[in-house]
Amino acid sequence: MESYLAPRIYDLAGIGIGPFNLGLAALAQPVASLSCIFLDSKPCFSWHPGLMMDFTTVQVPFYADLVTLANPASSFSFLCYLKAMGRIIRFAIRENNYISRREYNDYCCWVAAQLGNLRFGHEVTAVTWNTQLACYTIHTLRHRDHRRLLLYARKLVLGTGSVPSIPDFLPVAENTSRYFHSGRYLFEKEGLLQKPDVTLIGSGQSAAEIFYDLLQYPGHFPRGLHWFTRSGRLHPMDTGAFSFELTSPAYIRYFYHLPEEQKKKILPEQVLLYKGINRELLHAIYETLYQRSVAGVWQPAVRTACSLENMELQQDACRLYFHQTEQQQYFHHDTAACILATGYAYTLPAFLQPVRERIMTDEQARYIVGENYAVSRPAGEVFVQNAELHTHGFSAPDLGLGPHRNAVIINNVLGYTYYKTEDNPVFQHFGIPA
Numbered sequence: 001m002e003s004y005l006a007p008r009i010y011d012l013a014g015i016g017i018g019p020f021n022l023g024l025a026a027l028a029q030p031v032a033s034l035s036c037i038f039l040d041s042k043p044c045f046s047w048h049p050g051l052m053m054d055f056t057t058v059q060v061p062f063y064a065d066l067v068t069l070a071n072p073a074s075s076f077s078f079l080c081y082l083k084a085m086g087r088i089i090r091f092a093i094r095e096n097n098y099i100s101r102r103e104y105n106d107y108c109c110w111v112a113a114q115l116g117n118l119r120f121g122h123e124v125t126a127v128t129w130n131t132q133l134a135c136y137t138i139h140t141l142r143h144r145d146h147r148r149l150l151l152y153a154r155k156l157v158l159g160t161g162s163v164p165s166i167p168d169f170l171p172v173a174e175n176t177s178r179y180f181h182s183g184r185y186l187f188e189k190e191g192l193l194q195k196p197d198v199t200l201i202g203s204g205q206s207a208a209e210i211f212y213d214l215l216q217y218p219g220h221f222p223r224g225l226h227w228f229t230r231s232g233r234l235h236p237m238d239t240g241a242f243s244f245e246l247t248s249p250a251y252i253r254y255f256y257h258l259p260e261e262q263k264k265k266i267l268p269e270q271v272l273l274y275k276g277i278n279r280e281l282l283h284a285i286y287e288t289l290y291q292r293s294v295a296g297v298w299q300p301a302v303r304t305a306c307s308l309e310n311m312e313l314q315q316d317a318c319r320l321y322f323h324q325t326e327q328q329q330y331f332h333h334d335t336a337a338c339i340l341a342t343g344y345a346y347t348l349p350a351f352l353q354p355v356r357e358r359i360m361t362d363e364q365a366r367y368i369v370g371e372n373y374a375v376s377r378p379a380g381e382v383f384v385q386n387a388e389l390h391t392h393g394f395s396a397p398d399l400g401l402g403p404h405r406n407a408v409i410i411n412n413v414l415g416y417t418y419y420k421t422e423d424n425p426v427f428q429h430f431g432i433p434a
Helices: 019-028 078-085 088-094 101-114 182-192 205-214 241-247 249-256 260-269 279-295 350-358 399-414
Strands: 009-015 036-040 118-120 122-130 135-142 147-158 179-181 197-201 224-228 301-303 306-313 318-324 329-335 338-340 382-384
Touching: 009 019, 009 135, 019 036, 019 101, 019 399, 036 122, 036 147, 078 088, 078 101, 122 147, 122 350, 179 182, 182 205, 182 338, 197 205, 197 318, 197 329, 205 224, 205 279, 224 329, 241 249
Parallel strands: 009 036, 009 147, 036 118, 147 382, 179 338, 197 224, 197 338, 224 301
Antiparallel strands: 122 135, 135 147, 306 318, 318 329
């Protein structure tokens, strides 16, 4: 009689290994009863490599790492990383809560190297529902030998991240020598420095970082360095303590239960809480421009309230069409190269198509996200990371929220409280008295 060896079925599979799912893997590691596997098509952990300039910092304090705000005793904390690297005393003497993006990436790589449940170089091509096994089948392509493998899991956590947001009016065939998204900046920088002029589009942190980096090359761009923003001014990020309380579980719960129309009104009003620019960086940009004016050399142009409406590719340039929203006038600007710091957007991964009927979405093809970050029907099978801004509020992409969200997901997968969450840790009270 022929024996049948049943496949291993994981309790949880994470698809995509960015900081959020990496934090989930680290928090799941000590849970002996929870079997997990995490998959990513990249060959190794890498976080925004195209924007890894030496001066760039993470926008949250060091203790908002992968695990500390859920489990401060975790061996995967940033402080444990510093101790392992022999830098903890030096870091303490430094007296700066904000770390460089490069050091944060190195910390994440250190955590990833210690986890045995990560599979890099595994591209997920499809997810199907296996009725016989009552679980999800994950179809993968292993890059190193081009083998197609099947993995099985009862629960999924989607951490595939967002994709560059490119305006619809841009030409379909992107010519990276003339225009590209800011996420590719460092890969295109050498070519940029050969251009007679460069134009930057965007109002946020990435745009400011790129502008500041290009300011360090005063001998370049004889026809100018131009920065156009849609916003009416360059806004600093709101970093007040009471503003930070809006990233707490208490406010997330309050926001989640607001009517849909109220959420649409509130989110634009909170833009400076998550899309503003680091104050120190703004000061450094202004100081650099001031010193340029003192020396009487090379003065870049910064123009606000200019909304990019269209683009035409010409023989040696991009022609950009703008609307000056305050003057209500239109104009065009020609440039040899254009950098689009136009942000990121979440799209449903193509590999979910076979199980599309099990995923809840609204009329705008956005996930309908439960308070516990689940998006599936039946409930509690599929969870999402950083795809719930429209349901849970502006803190969805905040690195500091990751440990709390992961604690909620782990508790829901287990069916009991393994990580105790602080549901009301702030001084402000949201909503009417109970």
